[in-house]
Amino acid sequence: KQEVTQIPAALSVPEGENLVLNCSFTDSAIYNLQWFRQDPGKGLTSLLLIQSSQREQTSGRLNASLDKSSGRSTLYIAASQPGDSATYLCAVKGGGFKTIFGAGTRLFVKA
Amino acid sequence: SAVISQKPSRDICQRGTSLTIQCQVDSQVTMMFWYRQQPGQSLTLIATANQGSEATYESGFVIDKFPISRPNLTFSTLTVSNMSPEDSSIYLCSVVEQESFSGANVLTFGAGSRLTVL
Numbered sequence: 001k002q003e004v005t006q007i008p009a010a011l012s013v014p015e016g017e018n019l020v021l022n023c024s025f026t027d028s029a030i031y032n033l034q035w036f037r038q039d040p041g042k043g044l045t046s047l048l049l050i051q052s053s054q055r056e057q058t059s060g061r062l063n064a065s066l067d068k069s070s071g072r073s074t075l076y077i078a079a080s081q082p083g084d085s086a087t088y089l090c091a092v093k094g095g096g097f098k099t100i101f102g103a104g105t106r107l108f109v110k111a
Numbered sequence: 112s113a114v115i116s117q118k119p120s121r122d123i124c125q126r127g128t129s130l131t132i133q134c135q136v137d138s139q140v141t142m143m144f145w146y147r148q149q150p151g152q153s154l155t156l157i158a159t160a161n162q163g164s165e166a167t168y169e170s171g172f173v174i175d176k177f178p179i180s181r182p183n184l185t186f187s188t189l190t191v192s193n194m195s196p197e198d199s200s201i202y203l204c205s206v207v208e209q210e211s212f213s214g215a216n217v218l219t220f221g222a223g224s225r226l227t228v229l
Contacts, residue, residue, distance in 0.1 A: 009139065034218055043203055043222040044154075046112075051215050089153065091218065099218055101154040106210060 002027045004092050005025050006102035013080055014110050021105045022074040024091030028068045035064050036089040038104070044089065048075070080109045113208050115140050115221035118219070123227045129192045132224045134204030139184035148201040148223075160187045169198075194228045201225045 003026045023033070032051045036044040038106050048057045048064040050073065056065040063076040077084060090102040114137040124130050134143060142161055146154040157177055158166040164166045166179040191198050204221040 028132050032215060036220075039222075041225055042199070043117075043201075044205075044220040046217060046219060049210075049215050077171070089156075093216070093218070097144075097159060098156060099144075103153040 001096050002030075002092060002100045004090055004102040006088075006090055006098050006100075006105050008105060009103065009111050012108045012110065015080060015082060016074070017080050017095040017109075018078050019080055021053050021077070021090075021107070023073040023075070023092075023102055025071045025073075025092045025100075027094060029094060030068065031093045031095065033064075033066055033073050034091045034093070034099075035062075035073075036091060038087045038089060040087075047088075057060070077107075080107075082109045082111045085109050112217065113140065113206055113219050115206065115219060117204055117205055117221035117224050119224055120222060121225040121227075123229060125229055126195055128169075128194055129190055130194065130204050130226060131188050131190045132204075134181070134187045134189070134221055136185045136206055138208070140208065142207060143181065143187045144205045144218075145179065145187075145189045146203040146205060146220075148203060149225050150199065154203065157189070181225040191226065194226075196228045199226060199228045 005024045007022045034049045035047045050066040061078040066073045087104040087106045089104045091099050093099045116135045118133045145157040158164045158168045159171045160181040162181045178190045201223040203223045207216050
């Protein structure tokens with residue numbers, strides 16, 4: 001059974017700092033891994049998707065990496081801004097159509 | 112990417128009542144998914160809804176409590192029946208769509224329906 005863990009659970013950083021969010025999963029037989037952002041009380045916004053054959057994806061200040069063999073993904077945020085404050089969720093899609101979510105990392109960027 | 116509209120966006124309900132959440136997608140999709148997010152928790156899949164067949168429920172979720180309809184390829188409803196305060200959650204509808212340039216299957220969500228049960 002796939003399990004997805006995100007560390008840290010919460011993170012507070014000053015504006016401008018580069019930061020890394022971590023996601024680990026127990027079953028390396030994944031189809032893809034997707035990072036989402038969720039603002040309080042809102043739905044999910046997709047940030048990046050990495051297919052199982054890829055090592056990383058980049059979008060603006062965001063870079064996501066994937067190491068299937070070790071069951072790990074990281075989301076790197078460069079030059080953080082207060083607008084980046086949100087909960088970041090990692091989601092792993094395995095065989096079939098089921099996607100398993102991590103518990104998320106709550107990020108707070110201080111101005 | 113697909114645009115998913117959910118109604119209601121939020122509601123406050125009385126214990127013992129039922130509420131139906133609607134999910135409308137602006138394109139035809141084979142599968143629609145319903146998730147629950149309890150306060151402070153991550154997302155849990157309730158069921159997968161295919162058009163023309165019964166929904167497939169995950170462990171811990173039953174049709175009597177969460178009946179789902181999927182009348183066509185762009186619409187689905189989730190009913191939360193006989194609600195109790197423990198049903199207070201955000202309920203999210205999602206679809207998987209294939210990106211045209213990468214072929215990747217991307218999970219896309221609606222804005223969610225926030226239910227509070229008193």
